[in-house]
Amino acid sequence: MPLWKQDRYSQIAAMLPVMLRDADALVEADLSARQVRGRLLHLVGWLMTQTRQFGEAEFALSRAMDDMNDPLDAAATISTHCWLLLRQGWLDEARQMATQWADDVEPRMAVVVPDDHWDNYLEARACQIRINSRQGRLDEEFDLSYLLDRLRVQRDGSRVGALRDGDVTLFKDSRAREDEILRRSKAIQWVQIDITLGERKFYLLNGEWHEIGPTYLASVRAAVERLIVAPLSTDLPAWDLAHNEHRFCEDVVEHRPGWVCMDGNLVKTRLHRGRGVEVCDLLLPDDTLLMAKHARKDAGPLSHLFKQALVAVQSLQHDPEAVAEFREKVTKAPSGRVLPADFRPTKVILAILLKDGKELTVDTLFPFAQVALVHTATTLRSWGVTVEVVGIRGKACVCELKDTEAA
Secondary structure (H helix, E strand, O other), rough: OOOHHHOOOHHHHHHHHHHHHHHHHHHHHHHHHHHHHHHHHHHHHHHHHHHHHHHHHHHHHHHHHHHHHHHHHHHHHHHHHHHHHHHHOOOOHHHHHHHHHHHHOOEEEEEEOOHHHHHHHHOEEEEEEOOOOOOEEEEEOOHHHHHHHHHOOOOOOOOOHHHHOOEEEEEOOOOOOHHOOOEEEEHHEEEEEEEOOOHHHEEEOOOOEEEEEEHHHHHHHHHHHHHHOOOOOOOOOOOEEEOOOHHHHHHHHHOOOOOEEEOOOOOOOOOOOOOOOOOOOOEOOOOOOEEEEEEEOOOOOHHHHHHHHHHHHHHHOOOOHHHHHHHHHHHOOEEEEEOOOOOOOEEEEEEEOOOOOOOOOOOOOOOOHHHHHHHHHHHHHHHOOOOEEOOOOEEOHHHHHHHHHHH
């Protein structure tokens, strides 16, 4: 708004009442205009804050939030509301509001392979990400940390555009030649983001924001509860919080006779010539595949866990070469055994350790992870594979306990 940028507040003050009346009329005719009115009320609240009309500013910003259905607009309104509190000397209230909304609005982002890309993704030996750059990053698989680093250096207000304009290219060969491109698509198709605003939840999926209604969320919660509380075939020992995933798997094998540690033991075939496929972290005596993951602060590791389960089962069901190599690796592994020649997975256990060993429940599982988990379980069941979800208990490092006792 030119008048705003030129600090011509007297002219703005004359125009705002007319604009607000027009916005109210628009909403009466079309409820979708609430977003326009919300943005206008946000501007009113900002102006009232700048001119020290604090009561009016509070009223305008509260009304603006009632109209907001875009998470980024709502976050901007909360930022102005915090400034309003600061100008009145209410530091604790401003800090509390900022902290609460930072936790709610901070996006939870995870990598997701587009549904129609799976065959190309499994075949690819190299993945190139370009975000506002000519060369970008070339790696064996999609690198979310690189994408985030590229977004951080973009100008404010241009990051979503950079994500939409950026691209991801899958190559058949690690040399990444133009004549070996399997698929090229927009970078925004490769990420999923969830944001919670109060009781409303928004998801970025396939490049578009969607608000997930309460009915759907209730069905997701119910499905997750059934998965977590379903009868479990085993009770896992606690995960020492000082140990990595491989050390945890070794600890499990030490206390569970007949279990085989397969963590990091990758299966490479003609379809998986790059990094390879990690079929499971632990193989149980009844040939159940168990995948374990420590989700330290967000849903990213869990997205990787769910992707691992889908890729592993798909490979073993449709790639005889993958079955043969997996059988060979199980035979050669410490405490290994011989799998039947017609081995096919029939059961998968997804074992999750939340941050600081928090108990796994539908309330402690990240919202995005809940949706992804239900999708993964539904897909695996359609392939004839049973799914169970188990939370792993966390425990303090034994060496730390000894140090405490000695002190």
